[in-house]
Amino acid sequence: MNDVVFAIIRLLCGLAFFLYGMDVMSGGLKKLAGGKLEQMLKKMTSNSFTGILLGAGITIAIQSSSAMTVMLVGLVNSGIMELGQTISVIFGSNIGTTVTAWITSLSAIGDADNFFIEIIKPSNFSGILAFVGIVMIMMSKKKRRKDIGTIFVGFAVLMFGMELMSDAVKPLSESEQFSRILTLFDNPVLGVVIGTVFTGIIQSSAASIGILQALSMAGKISYSMAIPLVLGLNIGTCATALLSSFGVNKKAKRVAVVHVSIKIIGMLVFMVLLYVPQLFIDMPFMRENINPFGVALCHSVFNILNTLILLPFPKQLEKLANFLVRDRHDGEAEEYTLIDERLLQTPSFAVAECNNQTCRMASLAKKTFLESIGLIFSFKGENFDDVVQKEESLDQYEDKLSTYLVRLSGKDISDRDGREISKLLNTVSDFERIGDHAMNIAFAAQGMHDKNLSFSVKATEEFRVLDAAIRDILELTVKAFKTGDLALARQVEPLEQVIDTLTATMKSRHVERLKSGECSVESGIILSDLLTNYERVSDHCSNIAVALIEIDKNEMDAHEYLHELKKSDAGFEAQYELYKESYKLPQE
Structure with a gap:
């Protein structure tokens, strides 16, 4: 009993x-994979084949079908993908998750005289990987190489755990108590239940498979x-997705x-195909x-067979899901989350x-800013309301x-993702402020x-030039x-420098028109406010552009960059002169 x-x-x-x-290995793989997989996920789900390939590829990359689901x-909760797009990806994810089982099955390789067979034994190559990984983590200055080292170390620890489990069950082969416990698994239904419950608790089908492989070595x-346990653990791995829903x-x-549904239908089909015939044939x-290896x-x-069987029926699976989770009947539309917490x-x-x-x-x-400047010379109440609504949306985005x-x-992220976060944090507020200035112009x-009120003919002509420049800078920036x-x-x-010059010149000319009585004081105050908002928007465009450039260089000193740019960049001068020529105010 003690044994x-x-x-x-x-x-x-x-x-x-x-x-x-x-x-550890999964975390390293996720960082190494980066966000490009997410872009592919949304673009390559137009047909089942690419969806399966992508689902399998991403699951292999991040080593977790649960995380994939x-x-x-x-x-889907964010409204980025539709249910129908996810079905083929789920099929692919189910296939991709089987790769881990083949890797852990290497622990069954016995002693051999062949060097190549010996080297692929986990007890041999995992130690080498661990050493290489530790060296990369300690010696490398690049985060990407450190991530690769982390993957190696994680894999080595995983295989060490597999070896421990394998060694632990070897004495059990002679144990009568262990043999009696195993007789419980003669009941296939009980095997499915045990596999489901155990995997649901530890939330890792890879770990369940690893334990089963270790036990099989006894x-x-x-x-x-084993087969009912495998079927059950495939169902149990859905627990994470269910909890996340x-x-x-x-x-x-x-x-x-x-x-x-995919797992349960597959389990029922396989149970019927494997155990019903046993009633009639040996x-x-x-x-x-x-x-x-058999596991x-x-x-x-x-x-794989479950995918082949159910792949022709995505619409039916979608209908089944719609039947089990029905739409609301109170007429209230469901809200989508801007960015779902689960993606963290x-x-x-x-x-x-x-x-x-x-x-x-x-x-x-x-769009908000361009719509707002359109109100200056052609005011419409519905367009004003639209600007207000869009500005409120921008506030929500920013928040x-x-x-x-x-x-x-605060998460464990790669250097590349860290730079991307810095870029976004530096630019989100600028985009929101553009919306604020659009609101000022709308009012x-x-x-x-x-x-x-209206502007003089000369002021109107000048605004047309400024409008063209501000549209251009917004288009460039976005x-x-x-x-x-x-x-x-x-x-x-x-x-931006040209727009600064334009607004300064327009303000100066406006003062002269006020003195000569061409413009009223009241319209002049509004004109001055409008010019200030135009100039501020160009400043925010400059902030965004500088953030893109500086963060790409892994720096963030906007003042120094702009100083050097204006002082010594010949390209800046040439571009400035080009814009200056393109956006000339009419002669007075």
Whole structure:
């Protein structure tokens, strides 16, 4: 009895190392993968084949089908993806998660005279990986190499845990108590339940598979015992997605339901195909003892065949999810979350989504400002209301994005993601301020309309020139931000200088017109306010462009950059002269 107790203790120790190694390796892979996978995820789900490939690829990259599904729940909850797009990705994720089982099955490789066989034994190569990883972490200055080192160390710890579990169960092969416990698994239904519950508790199908592979090395588990456990642990891995679906909208809940449905339907099909025929025909292989490679094979066959069986029925799976999670009937539309909290579990994906949302904010800021300046000479109440609504949306963007980015900056992120967060934090407030200035202009235009005020012909002609310049700088800034084009970003500052000159000249001319009586004092005050808002918007465009350039250089000294730019950059002077020529005020 004592042998069994201590064996279980050693098994749990091995499980602890396994889970920790998996977590470390997964964290390193997530940082290394970066946000590009998230971009691909949304673009390559147009057909089932690419969706499966992408789902498998991302799951292999981040080593977690649970994290993949949680991510999908978050993306649907944010309104970024639709339920139908996620189904093929879930299929791919189910296949991708089987790779870990094949890696851990290497622990079953026995002693051999062949050098190449010996070197792929975990007890040999994991130590080498651990040493290389430690050297990379300690010696390398680049974060990317440190991340690779972390992956190596995590993998080595994972395999060490697998070795511990394998060694722990070896004494159990002679234990009568252990043999009696295993007789419980002769009941396939009980095997499915145990596999489901255990995996649901530890929330890691890879760990469950690892334990089953370790137990199989005791030579006491047959295929008929192992297969129900494999089916059950595939269902149990859905627990994470189900837990993550609390507090999300109906569409996001359906992602978790689809995931569970795929596993349960597959389990029922396989149980019928494997165990019903045994009532009529003998299936000798079911009585044979399974080994770690056999466990990996069962895991892979289940997920691959399950995908092939259900792949032609995505619409039916979607209808099933819609039936199980029904829409509201109170007529109230569901709200989408700007950026879902669940994406914080995969920081690189969260960073990419923050960038996407900031790009939307940038476009909205541009539209809001352009709509507001249109009110100056053609005021319409519905357009004014639209500006107000858009400005409120910009406020919400700024509030939620800034809060989210601050939280995200506290996560373990790569250098690249850190720079991206800095860029976003430095630019979000500028886009919001552009909305504020749009609101100021809209109120000024409303005041002119209500009081039936207008500008002189000369002032109107000058505004047309300034309008063209401000439209150009907004277009340059937003395009540079969305594309990351630094060449475009460098064109912003020369134009900002031209706009400064334009507004200063217009104010000076306005004073002269006031003296000559060409303009009224009341309209003059409004004109001065408008010019101030135009000039401030160009300043914010400059801030955004400088942030893009400086953060790309891993620096953030805007004052020094602008000083050097104006002092010694020949390109700046040439661009400035070009803009100066393009945006000339009419002669007085």
